[in-house]
Amino acid sequence: MAQQQAVDARPQEPTPESARRVRLVFLGVMLGMFLAALDQTIVSTALPTIVGDLGGANHLSWVVTSYMLAATATTPLWGKLGDLFGRKHIFLICIVIFLAGSALCGQARNMTELIAFRALQGLGGGGLMVLAMAVIADVVPPRERGRYQGVIGAVFGVSSVVGPLLGGFLVDNLNWRWVFYVNLPVGAVALFVIATALHAKRPETRPRIDYLGTALLAAASTCLVLITSLGGTTWKWNSAEVWGCAVGAVVLIALFIWWEQRAPEPVLPLRLFRNRIFTVCSGIGFVIGLCMFGALSYIPLYMQVVNGNSPTESGLRLLPMMAGVLITSIGTGQLISRTGRYKIYPIMGTALTCVALVLLAQVDEKTSATVMGLYMLVLGLGLGLVMQVLIIAVQNSTDFADLGTATSGVTYFRSIGGSFGASIFGTVLNNQLTSKIATAQKDGTLSPQFPAKQVLANPTSVQKAPPALKPLLDPFLHIFAVSLQTVYLVAAGITVLAFVLSLFLREVPLRTATRTNQVEGAGPPAFRSSAEEIEGMITRLSSRENIWERYGRAIDRSGINISVPQAYGLFRLHHAGPITEEEICRRLKVSSVEIRPKLDAMVASGRVQRDPAGVLTLTPAGQDVVQRLSDARLNQLREKLEGYSPEQHAELLDMLRTLADDSLEAPARVLTD
Structure with missing residues (x-):
């Protein structure tokens, strides 16, 4: 009963908002997304100044790690809370938490306070990232989400590039505290817009929150982020801290899976x-x-170490990548909204990203800024084709009750991937540099007096060396560029995996309307047609498909590896009950020569069993196939309704179940074709 109350308490799907209201909601959402993404990178150029003011250089990495840790660990929680309580209220709470953290960061008096307040800021930032995408799904029909999600993807890409630029500008012209204060006016506008433009109704019953599951996932995420952030730098890879976090992560993930079931x-x-x-x-x-x-992480480092660019200059040189993300994020969104198709874009995007990384693996100390800019443009074009399309695909294939949770799940895995990327590539670069420096010192390419330890700790220090020493350091610039080539080759190899995965992405055409006519949190809609009219509509829509198409789509949707004739045979055996081969031949008016090979194949598959008397029945495996096919067909019929909410009306849901079975009936010859 409690579980049912929890389910009933979930907000129902919203009606399409007026065009003006959607634009206002989108503005507020975009501002929230911009702030959360901006704060992942804006601090980087301010860190040296912050250390000079507050001290605590040995804890410097925690200024970034604490934000990332809090944001990653709480992402699934915010998505779930949005599903349970309505996204408006949770989004507003996240904005308030983020702004409070920003204000406190600006007031920090020592490094400990700054790290703690950055964690608070990340707590809100994680919610802003995932709920921004879920709110759009609340107010925009699936077919139209592409253009909005495309702009959000562009904003994410732009903020990632603008962050270091804005941080450097504020530090140079004001002081480092304005890196955090700049969030306050923008966040206040987002707070006001969402509070006034997005309508919501609180659930009538109190939902149940998975406190233990949240704690286990957050703890496991903490262990993983600590390993990837501090392993190889603050902690040695074979240290007790790394091993402890690794074992802890495995145990916590196992407990999490056990509990979530x-x-x-x-x-x-x-x-x-x-x-x-x-x-x-x-x-x-x-x-x-x-x-x-x-x-x-490593493109700006290349520019600062090899080319001698300042942090601000290296940020400006990232503009081609930002342009690429803008072009394909917005363009892809428009195309998806027009066509309702999305599968081709992740395939193209992962392939283009792989090509871009291979091109970056050719860069050395002699590469011109123009060529580097072209390579980054290709990378941006590839990333823009992928990032938001994944969200659109997941939101279109997930039940509304799980929309926020599914969105947060994809965002969570992307964040964890980013954590692993920083660690993996950092290890590859460090190993390459250490090996190549040692080799160069042995063969005389690099002076034995070269301060390898100090340079590895801070590679940009080579650009601050006195002019008289620079000729001695030039070989290191070549070593650094070649070492980065290995990093990008490894990244390209890993991206091939994403390309292969994208080939397995199943495409479900996007709907042109939201499923129900109600605002978030409102009650179920009234029927706009009688049950007979609805049944007639479904029958007419289904009649446009032949039986092969129906079974083919049901099989594809269920993910079962089975032929159409065999699936149909299992379905007929399910309805016929225990039956002999002779009775099947009599009913279908076919000879045993025609039907026996089909029945033998079903028996061999383990989905049908034949007793000594020749009676055929479904095995549990066969019954499972029938159930999954029926469920798949039921979900297809639900999508055909679009403007109704079958889950809220038992008689409509029962009718759909009956129609799902009836529509999988077919002429007898299907089994023998």
């Missing part, structure tokens, strides 16, 4: 992983996050 309202339902689209998109997101954050 029993939780009445799981924070990350394991049933989502039975959805092939969600699983594939999560895998692609993990790999793209891994490669994207790796590229964003």
Whole structure:
């Protein structure tokens, strides 16, 4: 009963808002997304100044890690809370938390306070990232989401590039505290817009929150982020701290899986992983996050170490990549909204990203700024084709009750991928530099007096060396460029995995309307037609498909490896009950020569059993296939209704179940074709 109340308490799908209201909501959402993405990178150029003011250089990495840790660990929680309580209220709470953290960061008096307040800021920032995408799904029909999600993807890409630029500008012209204060006016506008433009109704009953599942996932995420952020730098890879976090992560993940199978309202339902689209998109997101954050980290480093650019200059040189993300994010969104198709874009995007990384692997100390800019443009074009399309695909294939949870799940895996990327590529670069420096010193290419330890700790220091020493350091610039080539080759190899995964992404055409006519949190809609009219509509729509198409789509949707004739045979055996081969031949008016090979194949598959008397019945495996096919057909019929909410009306749901079975009936010859 409690579980049912929790389900009933979930907000129902909203009606399309007026054009003006949608634009206002989108403005507020975009501002929130911009702030959260901006704060992942804006601090980087201010860190040296912050250390000079507050001290605590040995804890410097925690200024970035604390934000990333809090944001990643709480992402699934915010998505689930939005599903349970309505996204408006949770989004507003996240904005307030983020702004409070920003104000406190600006007031920090020492490094400990700054790290703690950055964690608070990340707590809100994680919610802003995932709920921004879910709110758009609340107010915009699936077919139209592409153009909005495309702009959000562009904003994410732009903020990632603008962050270091804006941070450097504020530090140079004001002081480092304005890196955090700049969030306050923008956040206040977002707070006002969302509070006034997005309508919501609180659930009538109190939802149940998965506190234990949230704690287990947050703890496991913490262990993973600590390993990837501090391993190889603050902690040695074989240290007790790294091993402790690794063992802790494995144990916590096992406990999380065990608990989520029993939780009445799981924070990350394991049933989502039975959805092939969600699983594939999560895998692609993990790999793209891994490669994207790796590229964003090391391109500016190359420019500062090899070319001698300042942080601000290196940020400006990232503009071609930002332009690429803008072009394909917005363009792809428009195309998806027009066509309702999306599968081709992740395939193209992952392929283009792989090509861009291979091109970056050719860069050395002699590469011109123009060529580097072209390579970054290609990378931006590839990333823009992928990032938001994954969200659109998942939202279109997920039940509305799980929309926020599914969105947060994909975002979570992308964030974890980014964490792993920074660690993996950092290790590759460090190993390459150490090996090549040692080799160069042995063969005389690099002076034995070269301060390898100091340079490895801070590679940009070579550009601050006195002019008289620079000729001695030039060989290091070549070594650094060649070492980065290996990093990008590894990244390209990993991106191939994302390309392969994208080939398995199943495409479900986007609907042209939201499923129900109600605002978030409102009650179920009234019927606009009688049950007979609805049944007639479904029958007319289904009649446009032949039986092969119906079974083919049901098989594809269910993910079962089975032929249409065999699936139909199982379905007929299910309805006929225990039956002999002779009776089947009599009913279908076919000879045993025609039917026996088909029946033998079904028996051999383990889905049908034949007793000594020749009576045929379905095995549990066969019954499972029939159930999954029926469920797949039921979901197809639900989508055909679009403007109704079958789950809220028992008689309509029963009618759909009956129609699902009836529509899978067919002429007898199907079994023998």
